[in-house]
Amino acid sequence: MKRQCFIISFFITLSLATLAQGTVEDFRRADAARATFRNKAYNIPGVFHWIKGKHLCWYLNNARTGKEFILLDADNNKQQQAFDHNKIANSLSVKLGKKMKGSALPFTDIEFSADLKNIFFQVDSAKLKCNRTNGQCDVVEIVKPAKSPEVYWGDAFDERGNKPVGSPDSVWLAFVRDNNVFIRNKKDVSKVHQLSFDGDGVNYYSSYITWSPDSKKLVAYKVTAGDRRLIHFVESSPADQLQPKLHTRQYLKPGDGLPQKQPQLFLIDEKKHVAIDDQHFKNQYFLENIVWNPDSKFFTFEFNERGHQRYRILKVSANNGEVKTVVDEASKTFIDYSGKKFRHDVLAASEIVWASERDGWNHLYLYDTHTGTVKNQITKGEWVVRSVIHVDETKRRILFTASGLDPDHDPYLEHTCVVNFDGSGFTRLTTSNADHTTTFSDDYKFFIDYESRIDLPPVCKLYEADPVSEKMILQTADLTDLQKTGWKSAEVFSAKGRDGETDIWGIVIRPSNFDALKKYPVVEMVYAGPQSFYVPKSWSSNSYLHSIAELGFIVVQVDGMGTSWRSKAFHDVCWKNLKDAGFPDRIAWIKALAQKYSFVDATRVGIFGGSAGGQNAAAAVLFHHDFYKAAVASCGSHDNRVDKIWWNEQWMGYPIGPHYAESSNAVHADKLGGKLMLIVGELDDNVDPASTLQVANGLIKANKDFELVVIPGLGHSGGGEFGERKRRDFFVKHLLNVDPPSWDEAYRKGEPEKVIK
Known part of the structure; x- marks a missing residue:
């Protein structure tokens, strides 16, 4: 009997050892993975x-x-x-x-x-x-090293910083002095004329002046300054001194006052100022892109209304300053000006090619600039135009990329197409079930197609464009050495989303020592920023995600509703509701994955992300802790009122309302139901570090247990190598229920390629 008990105990111990995850060997293999999988795939050209x-x-x-x-x-x-x-x-x-x-x-x-x-x-x-x-x-x-000027993305545009602007006929220089517009004759410097007299320290003229082609008119913006908000950072451990340093940045936040600009017309011969009625462009987020017609009879400019629910191209008569609307784009939710705006002026024909989502999909339209009417819709269908490569005004054809063309394929795969201005002659230059990146000769006779999928190695081919015909294969990827390391391609997986109808797409990555008899917790890498989609479509080794999988996880990436480049309705889910982050779709997708594969344990799911992904990761264990058990949130934009103005007003709208608080992780910190680690760099000048610390403050007040990692000297990032190690330990502890090994054991440097095999 004792012998039988010993044998049973031995095999149980052996079985547990076989199924163990989060071991020292796993950590060493994970640490080696990125180096091991790097530079093992050949014949994959870059540009x-x-x-x-x-x-x-x-x-x-x-x-x-x-x-x-x-x-x-x-x-x-x-x-x-x-x-x-x-x-x-x-x-x-x-x-x-x-x-x-x-x-x-x-x-x-x-x-x-x-x-x-x-x-x-x-x-x-x-x-x-x-x-x-x-x-x-x-x-x-x-070559002497070029000294790049220190430019910070949040700095206010300096309207006064331009040099004098010469007229096309080289007779005049236009400039701003004492907040007003002047012109000076280039040949006779004594001939100086003041054109405006209403500029002052509060309402001043911009030095960015635009001349008409005939040199008889010019346009200058009259500017009313907006708010100036500063954020401050203390660098605790500067390299060049013992004492801390204070850093300051300009950083407008949602709701702050913005500059307001009014284009003003000046007639040079008459030295006349023609005021322009602003009723068509009040409450602006910005005005930009002044374009004169070649005959100098009118100019156009663009108006983006605050709140991003109206976008106009306006036309101004050069005779009397009368304003008419050419394009009037309106939305009940938002206009994606920051991701989908496209405009091309066909000046010789007084036409504009314009992109719009007005029919529910991103497509191209042809406008008559004179009448402000749509001549015709150029592209149409339940798919989206992704980018315009070239507008051929002579042949009246447009070369562009699109996705969603094949109902049975991944809707994010990009293809290259051509269409005539009138919508006829639509032709696909790429057709295979792959993601296509094309590069054209400058006469557009030939193109090279980089064809791949996340699970399909790249092939590069030369084509003739018109008519399209394959000429030769340039390179075919060689993955032999990569596959010898134990690397396996990501799996593409789709499942129905929250509505039971819409396909949600993502990828699945297994560890190199994958065993279908084991049960693997799931770790999701999340970024649900509405400006794009994030699951990779073209081939890569995904060495970073593989390194996480090596610890004993199934790693996934998913694009849920609220992200871009599907239908407008798909995208609109994010509007005034960033806390949604596609979670109902993500959860349904992971559950479907677990239903298909017995090795996927949907009762142990973790999630991590940075920036908007940090906001998403923390939201997972605040609003969906019945499903997500552990989250690591790095440099998160946890409260959209504390983050930068452009990104947050684009999706959360203006004015600031209660919906901002409804999406705030800081406001809802008391809802924490899973394990949470917050990581932030003390010098993050992309997302105000206060956003993370306000979540921490809310958690402390709610008596919640969590981990806070503040990294000295670090900016906007996932925490560097230190943060990565903390993240690995966190998931191993809370998803695998294993105490992680000491770092001295886990990260002993040896021969990575031998370790990982």
């Missing part, structure tokens, strides 16, 4: 560079033997090395005094001479010219 005026294209290929520069001759369907790599390496070794290899040349960008006999590139501070045939290199210039 393709067409040489201007020629049907020649060069690209840098990561061949198994090393870096190789390839030159493609599209006319003759040939490609070869762009130069003799070994000869140039030998020449550089002599010239620069250090050994170079032809397979590892120290540059990635080249430029061809006009006669194609030489190439130019830069190594450190030396710009070199090398003969393509004999490899002889000479230093042509020592």
